[in-house]
Amino acid sequence: MYETREIKAHGHTVRVNVDPAPEREDRPALWPTVGEYPIYDQFLYSTMTTDQERNERFLAALAKLAPGRRVLDIGTGEDLLWARASLQTGARNALAVEVIEDAFHKAADTLTALDQHDQITLLRGESTALQFAPKADICVAEIIGSLAGAEGAAAVLTDARNRHLTPGGLVVPHRAVTLAAPVRLSTLLPGQPVAFAEASLPYLQAIFDWHGRPFDIRLRIEHPHTDALLGDGTPIEVLDFNGELRTEQRTTTRLTITQAGHVDGVLTWLNLWCLPDEEPLDALRMKTNWASIYLPLFGEPVPVTPGDVLELTVEVALSDDGIHPDYHLGATLHTTSGNKHHGSLTSPHHGGPFRAHPVYQALFPAA
Structure with missing residues (x-):
């Protein structure tokens, strides 16, 4: 069961659904994404x-x-x-x-x-x-970032290459890729409430305080079970730090459903290379501080069967600070029976609406 708590953010009272159960490494947990914001502490x-x-x-x-x-x-x-x-x-x-x-x-x-x-x-x-x-x-x-470019790496390292490095200078890491697979949020948290981990509340409040008001923060899933994925991971964002590094990009890909279930969004995670010829760090399958990010697409879970295809377009564009990107997703689910289901999400680094999507309305209940 979850509990509803209140946090204060610049005069705003925000009600938050919280999972009070202790966190464990073998138990998934829902957090706000934290790496993109200047709220770092000792932990x-x-x-x-x-x-x-x-x-x-x-x-x-x-x-x-x-x-x-x-x-x-x-x-x-x-x-x-x-x-x-x-x-x-x-x-x-x-x-x-x-x-x-x-x-x-x-x-x-x-x-x-x-x-x-x-x-x-x-x-x-x-x-x-x-x-x-x-x-x-x-x-x-x-x-x-857990979304590869979310902390502003493309803009910052493009500038570093142009102004701070000698000709032929190199960047570490070498490459970062964000992958995505279709999922259902509740399946990522099996047997648990869809609610923020209790330990995450101070960070949620710190982000809202930094911004001056609440907004629909990206959702970080720690220790997700890989069997919740309904298809293979497919790249949706590629950052080549020693090659053609783009601060903005648009990618359209097709995610094929490989097992029956329900889909309401995608789970994204990081692959990272520090040297070009090494095995990449896989944030989904390795123990690392990078977690996965869940991005909601559909208001209600849509039933799927093997062979269905989620056509996903991801646009990455710099926010108004010129450093951190906003992510815009558009999706069409094509079922083998000929039906189409459309979904979308705008996920800004900061600003934007609060409680605009059903998942956020559930996480942040109205008074």
Whole structure:
């Protein structure tokens, strides 16, 4: 059973349905997406610094690329993680950039205590607004979202390649892809209420406070069961950080239903390569801090059978901040019986409506 709680956000009272059961690694949990917003705390940082799947890949890339070179670390965080790792793998020096004020001050304290403090330069601000010299040879940036581009990686790293890197400079990671598969939300949370995990409420409130009002936040599913997928994962967003990197894109794909069930949206997840020839990190099937994002499409679940096809168009366009993208989805479900069902979703980084879709009306009940 769920409980209904209230949170306050700039004078707005928001009712939220909450699952009070303790979180476990073998139990799915519903959270708001968090990586796109400047609300990082010790818990969120620790989930990244202890992410073995992620860290091994970034370290392997730096060990290959960083020796003897100047490294730019965008979004260095309070631990200066990749700036420090760059020096440990042989970099000549590192420039670390952090925009969040609290994280910057903690990073400054961390830097003071380092033996190699004179080899790291720490700057506060957005890398897209900073100027510095000399340029870097390697840029490392862990600004990849559970939706690959959601944290602004395309815009930030396009700017870094154009202004901050030497000719022939390289970016770590190498490539990020968002995949999607048809699902039903309630099946992703089997035997559980469709409600936010209790531990997620402070982050939900922090995001609404940051924005100044509530909005339909993207929905993060932790530890989803892969048997809830009604078809294979198909790429809907591709970011080639050392190739043709597009800040905006439009993709149309066909997701074939492979097992009977009901569909009301898609589950998306990340595949990430830090080096071009490695096995990718698969956020759906590996233990990592990246989770999956559920995107609703239909107001009511639609029954499907094998052979039905979900035609999905995804448009990624920069929001009004010029950094973080908005996602626009249009879907047509073609059934083998000849019927068509249409669905859509506009999922902005910030702003937009509140309680516009039935799933949000259920999560945030009216007074």
